[in-house]
């Protein structure tokens with residue numbers, strides 16, 4: 001972490017013994033998991049019996065691109081061993097394996113392997129919940145083919161379609177569709193409405209719904225029957241798009257009506273680390289999306305999954321609201337007057353007064369005009385929680401950590417406040433942030449900040465810690481996806497998930513952590 005002198009002083013003011021004070025002043029609830037070494041993690045990777053991708057049906061050019069772009073990927077994982085042939089055979093698929101087990105990566109390989117019906121035909125659509133995941137998938141493909149493809153030829157292989165797209169303009173060129181389109185559901189619907197022919201649904205051969213339980217929210221039968229409003233409440237954009245492609249489902253209450261036969265294509269692949277039974281029931285029984293004669297379930301190896309999950313520690317810190325007062329007691333009055341930054345969470349000094357001797361501040365104010373506004377308004381964050389994260393980051397993170405904040409919380413504001421206390425924080429941006437791709441270094445660790453809603457599926461290089469502010473909406477399932485950003489296949493480090501909660505969230509957090517004991521990985525169907 002690069003700290004300006006001023007920031008260092010701040011950290012020391014609040015934390016004379018970095019690491020200790022917080023664990024003392026915040027109440028550590030408990031921590032589970034085993035802090036094994038990264039070596040053992042390597043051993044526990046769920047390896048397939050099939051040791052070559054060729055044996056699964058991938059074409060030699062794809063395999064050789066894989067070998068040169070991802071030399072560490074030697075053999076398929078267990079679920080890739082099953083899913084790649086199933087994709088190539090054209091089966092509809094339910095795919096569930098733990099976070100970081102290579103599901104999305106395996107799907108991308110298999111889809112790229114398929115030949116297009118014609119050069120000007122879109123072959124597959126990969127639906128993802130947020131733009132960063134879309135850019136991540138495009139990066140994988142660019143890395144696979146990057147050494148031999150120009151930017152324009154790359155566009156023929158993969159394009160991203162997201163609503164706030166800053167590079168493709170959110171539209172598809174009718175005359176030049178990519179082999180693989182990675183898109184968010186809203187952006188797909190927008191294109192469908194404006195240029196329905198651009199998606200070429202008639203010749204499309206596959207649709208993947210990644211993070212399916214998030215994109216197709218369902219409730220169990222009992223709730224659905226008890227509360228009619230659930231149907232419209234959970235009717236999402238993905239559902240709307242799939243209904244456009246495959247036809248509209250019969251009324252859920254109308255058990256009398258025999259569902260009409262759905263079309264046989266495109267192939268549908270529904271994937272997630274957590275696959276609740278009611279989602280499987282809904283897709284396979286209530287919707288018309290699935291080819292009922294030709295679908296398979298592929299579920300990960302629970303033993304391996306459990307072993308790997310034990311390499312992630314799960315901890316909770318309770319940060320008390322009034323703790324800031326206790327800490328103020330540790331700060332000399334004169335220093336406090338000099339340093340109004342954290343006083344009651346409100347900044348009263350004009351930014352320019354501090355600019356000369358504060359490199360962090362200067363850097364921050366260069367980046368956005370918002371910075372000045374932030375300095376005059378009350379922070380939505382508990383300063384003690386941010387200080388705790390700063391301390392853990394400074395003392396424990398080797399290269400990269402992720403801070404996940406509530407979906408409604410402002411990312412840039414969190415970045416601003418963390419930088420103000422000397423943390424090398426950045427809003428996550430996989431379109432622009434080369435640092436994420438290159439990985440950060442031990443001399444300058446990086447803290448990436450994003451919201452709960454934007455973590456699904458992310459595969460960030462070198463991540464060792466994920467700090468979670470608050471108890472995620474969506475309970476255990478949401479938590480597993482956020483904590484699942486660490487302890488992934490390629491990771492050099494053991495993973496640590498640290499949740500920081502307020503006292504009134506403590507019981508929920510305890511319950512959530514307790515529930516991981518019975519089932520430390522994915523929710524089994």
Ligand SMILES: Nc1ncnc2c1ncn2[C@@H]1O[C@H](COP(=O)(O)OP(=O)(O)OP(=O)(O)O)[C@@H](O)[C@H]1O
Nearest residue numbers: 075076077099100101102103104105273457459489
């Ligand atoms: N066969 C393999 N051997 C080693 N590493 C692999 C293999 N396949 C994929 N990986 C790596 O594993 C990481 C995780 O892949 P991926 O994001 O596809 O996992 P996932 O199961 O989709 O995770 P999530 O459920 O969180 O979305 C990637 O960095 C990828 O490069």
